[in-house]
Amino acid sequence: MSDISTLKPIGGATPTSNVAETAKSERDKELNEPYVFNRSVTVKVLENNFSAYRKLNISVLGRPTANIGSSINSCKILSSNKGEVEAYFPELIGLSANNPEFVTRVKDYLCNIRVPVNEKVTFNNSFAFDHRKDYEEFQSKMDTIDRAFEQADKGPIEKLKNAIAARIEAINRIESELYKVGRPVDISDYILYRHVLLYNDVVKDKRLADMSRSARFYLVDETREKAQQVKRLKESKAAKRNYVELCGNAEKFNALFVRYCAKFNLNIAEYMAKDETERETIIDVFANEDPTTFNAMVTDINLLTIAFIERLIARGELTRLEHNQQISTNDGQFIGKNMQDAVAFFNNPENKATRQMYENKLKVTSY
Amino acid sequence: MYKLREVSRGNYDDRGYSNEESIANLMLERPEEINSILTYTYGTDDDRFPLTFMTEGQGSIGTKDISTNQWTWKTMGRSKFNDKVAYFNTANETPGRGGALIEVEFETHWIIEQYGLIAPDGVTQVRVMKDLGESAHGFKYLLKLTNTDPNAYIDPALLTPGMYWSMTAPTITESYSKGNRSNVMGPGKMTSQLEYHRYSKEIAGDISNRVVTYEFKTKNNGTTNLWINEEMRQFDIQMRIMEEERLWIAEYNRESDGEIHFFDIDNGKPIYSTSGMFEIARESNYDTYGEKLTLNKINRTVVDVLSKDTDTGSMEVTLFCGKGFAQDFDRAIREDAKASGYTDALGFKEITDFQGGLSYGKYFKRWETPDGHIITLKHLNMLDNGTIAETAKMNGFVHPRTGLPMPSHQAIMVDMSMYGGERNVRKVRRKNVIYQSGVIKGLTPVPAAWGAVPQNILSQEVDASRYEIKTSAGLQVNNNKRMFLLKCVLD
Numbered sequence: 118m119s120d121i122s123t124l125k126p127i128g129g130a131t132p133t134s135n136v137a138e139t140a141k142s143e144r145d146k147e148l149n150e151p152y153v154f155n156r157s158v159t160v161k162v163l164e165n166n167f168s169a170y171r172k173l174n175i176s177v178l179g180r181p182t183a184n185i186g187s188s189i190n191s192c193k194i195l196s197s198n199k200g201e202v203e204a205y206f207p208e209l210i211g212l213s214a215n216n217p218e219f220v221t222r223v224k225d226y227l228c229n230i231r232v233p234v235n236e237k238v239t240f241n242n243s244f245a246f247d248h249r250k251d252y253e254e255f256q257s258k259m260d261t262i263d264r265a266f267e268q269a270d271k272g273p274i275e276k277l278k279n280a281i282a283a284r285i286e287a288i289n290r291i292e293s294e295l296y297k298v299g300r301p302v303d304i305s306d307y308i309l310y311r312h313v314l315l316y317n318d319v320v321k322d323k324r325l326a327d328m329s330r331s332a333r334f335y336l337v338d339e340t341r342e343k344a345q346q347v348k349r350l351k352e353s354k355a356a357k358r359n360y361v362e363l364c365g366n367a368e369k370f371n372a373l374f375v376r377y378c379a380k381f382n383l384n385i386a387e388y389m390a391k392d393e394t395e396r397e398t399i400i401d402v403f404a405n406e407d408p409t410t411f412n413a414m415v416t417d418i419n420l421l422t423i424a425f426i427e428r429l430i431a432r433g434e435l436t437r438l439e440h441n442q443q444i445s446t447n448d449g450q451f452i453g454k455n456m457q458d459a460v461a462f463f464n465n466p467e468n469k470a471t472r473q474m475y476e477n478k479l480k481v482t483s484y
Numbered sequence: 485m486y487k488l489r490e491v492s493r494g495n496y497d498d499r500g501y502s503n504e505e506s507i508a509n510l511m512l513e514r515p516e517e518i519n520s521i522l523t524y525t526y527g528t529d530d531d532r533f534p535l536t537f538m539t540e541g542q543g544s545i546g547t548k549d550i551s552t553n554q555w556t557w558k559t560m561g562r563s564k565f566n567d568k569v570a571y572f573n574t575a576n577e578t579p580g581r582g583g584a585l586i587e588v589e590f591e592t593h594w595i596i597e598q599y600g601l602i603a604p605d606g607v608t609q610v611r612v613m614k615d616l617g618e619s620a621h622g623f624k625y626l627l628k629l630t631n632t633d634p635n636a637y638i639d640p641a642l643l644t645p646g647m648y649w650s651m652t653a654p655t656i657t658e659s660y661s662k663g664n665r666s667n668v669m670g671p672g673k674m675t676s677q678l679e680y681h682r683y684s685k686e687i688a689g690d691i692s693n694r695v696v697t698y699e700f701k702t703k704n705n706g707t708t709n710l711w712i713n714e715e716m717r718q719f720d721i722q723m724r725i726m727e728e729e730r731l732w733i734a735e736y737n738r739e740s741d742g743e744i745h746f747f748d749i750d751n752g753k754p755i756y757s758t759s760g761m762f763e764i765a766r767e768s769n770y771d772t773y774g775e776k777l778t779l780n781k782i783n784r785t786v787v788d789v790l791s792k793d794t795d796t797g798s799m800e801v802t803l804f805c806g807k808g809f810a811q812d813f814d815r816a817i818r819e820d821a822k823a824s825g826y827t828d829a830l831g832f833k834e835i836t837d838f839q840g841g842l843s844y845g846k847y848f849k850r851w852e853t854p855d856g857h858i859i860t861l862k863h864l865n866m867l868d869n870g871t872i873a874e875t876a877k878m879n880g881f882v883h884p885r886t887g888l889p890m891p892s893h894q895a896i897m898v899d900m901s902m903y904g905g906e907r908n909v910r911k912v913r914r915k916n917v918i919y920q921s922g923v924i925k926g927l928t929p930v931p932a933a934w935g936a937v938p939q940n941i942l943s944q945e946v947d948a949s950r951y952e953i954k955t956s957a958g959l960q961v962n963n964n965k966r967m968f969l970l971k972c973v974l975d
Contacts (some may be wrong), residue, residue, distance in 0.1 A: 170676070170736035170759040171767050177559055177672030178767060186772030188973045189884065193775060221819070228774045229781050236646070317975035318772065331973070333770075 148250035153302065154243060156340035158310050160185065160319055161237040163326050163335055183333050185232040191315040192227040194289065195308065196220070204296035205304050230312055234334060242310035243302035244295060251298035255291065262287045263345070274328060281321050285314055349408070356408035359415040364397060369415075372424030375431075376414055377403060385431040419460045426459050429475055435459075532865050533728040534804065535761060538900060539911035539959075546907055548960055549915045553678050553756060554738075557962060558671040566650040567594045571621035572643035580629035581637035585613060588643060589621040598664045600652035601627065603642045610638070611655060621645075677738055678914050678958040679758045681730070683723045687712070688948040692931040712931040723953065729870055731911070731959055734760035758958040761909075762969060765896050769968035775885075777812035777972070779820045783853050789897065789968050790857060798856035799966075802900070806867030806892030808883055810849070812972065813861060813895075817848040861895075868892045883972065893972035899963060908963055914956035924950040 162183055171178050196202055202223055203214040210222045232238060246252040262284055269280035292311060301307030313319045319334040326332040363370050371389075374396055378385045388396070404411040414420065426444070429435040435452065437444050444452045444459040453459035463472050539546035548555075571589040572579070579586045595601065597615040602608070614626035629638060641647075654664055692712050699707045700714040708714075736759035738744050744754035769789050773781055790799055805813070821830055836843050849861045867873055868888065876882065876889035883893050899908050923930055923937050928949040930937050961967070 168736060168759075168763055168767055169739060170763055172740045173736070173738060174672075174674045175740070177674050181767065181770075184769075184771040186973070187774035187781075188772060188975055189774045190975050191774060218823070224775060225778050225780070228776050229778050229784075230774075231771060231781065231784055315975070317973070 149248050152246045152249035152252045154246060154252050156243050157239050157241050159237050159239045159337045159339055160234060160313055160334045161337060162234055163333055166326055166332055180235065182233050182235055185234060185313060187228045187230040188316050191312050192224060194315055195227055195311055196223050198293045201293050201296045208304055232309060240306040240310045241303045242307050244299055245302055246299040258291050277322060277324060289314060352408040352412055356404040356411050359412055360401060360404045363415060372421045373414055374400060375424040375427050379427040385428065422460045422463050423456060428479055434475060434478060533724055534864060535731045536728045539909060546910055548910045548912045549918060550912060551915045554675060555912060556673050556675050558673055560671045566648045567592055568648045569643055569645050571645060574640060577640060578637040579640060579643060582634050585626045585628050587624055588627055589619050589624045591622045593623045594667055595625060595651060596664050598654035598656055600655060601649045602652055603649055604647050605642060608638055608642060676759050676958055677756050678912060678956045679734060679756045681955045683953045685719050685951040686948055688928050690929060692929045713933065716933045727955065729866060731957060732761045734758045735763050760959060761898065764961050764964050765967040765969040768964045772971050772973045777816045779816045782816065785968060785970055786853060786857055786859060787855055789966055800858045801897055802860050802862050803895040803897055804862050804864040805895035806864060808886050808888040808892035809895045810861050811886055812893060814847045817851055867894060895970050897968045899966040903962055908961060910960045912958035912960045917954060917956040920954040922952050924952065
């Protein structure tokens with residue numbers, strides 16, 4: 118794709134290019150302006166983890182005033198990034214970074230963490246970015262982390278733990294570099310936010326609370342959850358719109374249905390034989406349950422080609438190797454090392470004849 | 485460590501060999517008193533049974549024997565003067581401006597009409613003009629700002645749900661005022677329960693009379709060559725280690741509906757579990773520390789706990805701890821002292837003359853807080869050498885700096901004071917099940933340690949004999965407010 122800045126006007130400036138330049142200039146200006154990302158996280162007491170002794174004597178003992186304390190690994194990690202420590206801690210401990218006592222006092226600060234929590238406590242982890250572009254880059258990285266987490270296998274508890282650990286590690290890595298592009302709005306709260314991310318007594322998923330006797334709190338990232346809720350709603354609305362359009366286009370609907378069957382390892386011939394209402398119901402449920410994937414499939418410009426390839430594989434005209442995803446013809450001719458390559462192969466005008474041949478073969482089948 | 489010395493090998497058939505047997509005979513005949521004596525002996529010798537020593541080892545003052553599985557005790561909390569906001573309509577952005585009355589809902593009915601209220605900022609004051617009774621979110625009151633400035637209003641943040649307001653004296657007109665009401669607090673009732681333990685020893689053959697070529701040291705500094713004595717010594721000490729550790733680690737298991745859902749597979753009966761010292765302390769006050777312990781952390785923890793009690797002035801606090809915590813404590817004070825410029829003074833104390841050479845090393849074990857509380861450390865061997873610590877070592881769960889097992893880096897404050905003539909911490913036992921023991925005799929000869937058993941009567945067909953012990957235990961802590969658990973955690 119051409120960069121807008123590389124487009125050269127032909128025969129002098131035109132109104133269209135002026136508009137583009139103005140838009141770009143405004144966007145650049147916006148990206149260079151400071152931006153405050155307002156957010157907060159809340160740590161709540163895990164009531165389910167109250168001991169039976171407290172539950173029985175709750176009228177006398179009352180709710181516990183639990184303390185968020187310190188931990189070895191959190192101290193180590195939070196004090197290990199020299200740049201970050203020198204950027205934030207002088208203000209917190211009242212010493213400049215070149216004071217010989219600085220490191221000791223930083224460690225003291227982190228080891229002294231003691232936050233009483235009655236029911237919940239909220240930390241303001243808002244961040245003032247020097248430039249909006251840095252915020253957008255940060256958000257993009259956070260979205261990548263969220264996507265990786267969503268896609269990770271979180272079924273067995275051990276895998277859930279690994280997925281959470283990987284997510285926390287990635288978030289910590291990104292957050293620890295933010296000092297280069299801005300400053301927390303409330304440094305003290307921000308450090309506590311970073312600490313609770315690393316503190317095991319604060320679980321990041323309630324499912325872990327059942328297996329961890331040390332779990333006393335759980336973390337609620339309100340800003341992120343709100344953003345995800347908005348995103349889910351947007352995806353859901355788009356999915357409804359896409360679904361209605363899809364039902365009015367038989368060719369596209371069938372292509373999507375084939376992709377759906379391939380994705381969930383369903384027998385394409387058997388499912389394509391179902392009546393229209395049944396097939397529409399299946400796709401309707403899919404669109405409601407996973408609108409993001411559904412939208413991605415519907416809006417994929419290669420939808421028809423992929424469905425075409427999947428049908429050929431289902432019919433045995435093409436072969437997909439189980440372990441390396443390579444696709445080849447029955448007589449061993451290499452098509453592509455994966456679906457992406459196979460799509461490129463069939464979209465290539467030079468292979469038009471091959472495509473035509475396979476299309477003709479498919480015409481005689483019901484799926 | 486006791487010594488093993490090889491002497492000879494042979495059979496032995498005499499019963500009254502050593503004084504250990506004398507005590508053992510009594511164990512069967514009068515188990516209750518003898519149990520206490522043994523505990524005392526082990527406590528002073530070995531330091532592995534501090535809680536048993538401080539309770540059961542002190543005789544009747546440290547124990548309470550009851551005839552039911554559950555027991556209760558009454559407690560009186562601290563007088564309460566505050567309540568928290570349950571609801572305020574945030575559409576009103578300038579509450580109370582120009583003398584306007586505002587409606588605020590509080591969680592309970594603790595607040596009284598005519599009384600004053602002081603806001604969480606400690607400055608803003610209102611008067612409770614009317615008690616409007618029960619409402620959707622709790623109890624509704626009409627409040628009026630006492631500030632005379634007509635433009636003044638209450639910061640809406642002070643009326644956020646969850647914010648505590650405290651009551652001040654009721655202000656009334658000079659005449660024709662109505663009476664109000666008063667709050668009163670009743671004692672609360674706490675409940676705990678006993679748990680039961682059973683230990684068995686089975687022997688077969690002629691092991692009771694077997695003399696080996698090693699000489700074993702007995703509990704009373706005697707020696708014996710009788711193998712069964714050594715075996716019974718191990719059985720006895722293992723049982724006592726289990727009993728002691730259980731008093732620390734037990735976790736209460738009766739649900740709030742009174743049910744116990746933990747059943748024995750064999751007989752379908754519920755298995756009771758009491759609340760141990762760690763749980764009691766943890767439920768009172770619990771905090772964690774990280775890479776290093778600081779005086780600030782210790783002070784805040786202690787002050788936080790002791791300031792809850794209005795009766796105490798300066799207190800002497802004993803912290804039971806492992807060697808790891810003791811090292812952390814020493815480092816904390818040492819760093820503070822160095823930061824205060826006492827390096828030379830420390831050096832003078834630490835480096836001393838010794839037999840023509842030098843000796844290096846003295847460690848802090850006591851600290852007086854700025855509030856005058858004195859904190860003294862007492863080593864709790866269990867945290868370094870107990871079964872949990874040993875397992876932590878084997879699993880590599882050790883402190884990165886000291887290499888000691890992580891359980892060693894913790895301290896527990898146990899309030900062993902006397903309140904109203906009663907010791908705050910007592911071991912509770914079931915009457916008649918304090919320490920039950922008995923022998924199931926087969927053809928196998930039983931050792932003297934099992935007590936006097938008729939020789940010609942058999943209670944089982946199998947050629948083996950069994951020694952059975954059943955105990956009951958629970959922990960009673962009258963006042964748990966002055967207890968805490970401070971623990972170093974890795975993550």
